[in-house]
Amino acid sequence: MAARGEVKGPEGLGRMLQQGRLVSGLTQRDLAERLDTDQKYIWGLESGKNTIVLERIFAIMRETGVRMYMEVDPGTDEPQDDVVDEPRG
Numbered sequence: 001m002a003a004r005g006e007v008k009g010p011e012g013l014g015r016m017l018q019q020g021r022l023v024s025g026l027t028q029r030d031l032a033e034r035l036d037t038d039q040k041y042i043w044g045l046e047s048g049k050n051t052i053v054l055e056r057i058f059a060i061m062r063e064t065g066v067r068m069y070m071e072v073d074p075g076t077d078e079p080q081d082d083v084v085d086e087p088r089g
Contacts, residue, residue, distance in 0.1 A: 011048030
């Protein structure tokens with residue numbers, strides 16, 4: 001079952017990233033090794049730790065009316081490119 005939802009802040013982003021990791025069968029340590037970072041960094045993201053970068057990104061989104069939606073696709077085996085669907089509407 002895919003998880004999906006609107007991401008309004010660091011906490012929601014963290015929950016979606018955690019769901020993606022869990023669906024992929026990875027531990028925080030596994031993911032950190034794949035990304036050449038440490039487990040503490042992954043833990044911070046998944047915990048919704050607010051960094052200055054995330055704070056600014058979500059502030060810009062609020063001020064400009066941009067919404068972020070994320071979906072965890074359990075059928076994905078390979079990383080996806082940073083491709084965004086064309087706006088509809």
